[in-house]
Amino acid sequence: MDTTKNNKGGRKPKLNPSKNRYVFRLTDEENIMFLKLYEASGMKNKAKFITTILFQKELKIVKVDISTMDYHTQLTKFFYQFQSIGNNYNQIIKILYQNFTEKKASFYLFKLEKHTQDLALICKKIIELTKEFEQNHIQKNPEK
Incomplete structure (x- = not known):
């Protein structure tokens, strides 16, 4: 008996081979x-x-633009830093009112408010720079 007819070995034939x-x-x-x-x-x-x-x-x-990816990565890191500052801001306010008198807490809160205004200006500048970067360096798809 020859059983080699059932098992030829090798690659399985394709269902629709490319012959042309x-x-x-x-x-x-x-x-x-x-x-x-x-x-x-x-x-x-x-x-x-x-x-x-x-x-x-x-x-x-x-097409992958490395400089755009780097800019996006750095902007994302910066955004997370802003989030951290916001969380710390809330925690500081709670601690001020828990551990200090109303007058002393208001004094420190006033200082904190000044720094917050500075951060808001920095944030506006970042938004302006991002818009400028997108206009000058990121190609928009005209089809969309």
Whole structure:
């Protein structure tokens, strides 16, 4: 009895194999343009890239701007620092009124209020700088 017919080994055959092959040639300039598009697409397979473009499937190109990412990261860290200041502010006010007389607590609260106004000005400046940065450095998608 020969049982090798049931178990051939090797790779399982594809249900719909790609049998047809096409060859085309590009000039040096066309090849440079093709390679730029291919790299921008982020795809790992040139054949899939070509079929995606030929059959007009949706092709998404994501460009990552490192400086924008760094700016966003630093802005996020700064935002968390503002949140921490807000939490500390509430805790300080509670402690002032629990541990000091009304007059002394009001005195320290007045000082704290001055620093809070300074922080508000800094926050406004950050918002202005962020808007300026977005206008000058972040490209908006005109389709949306």
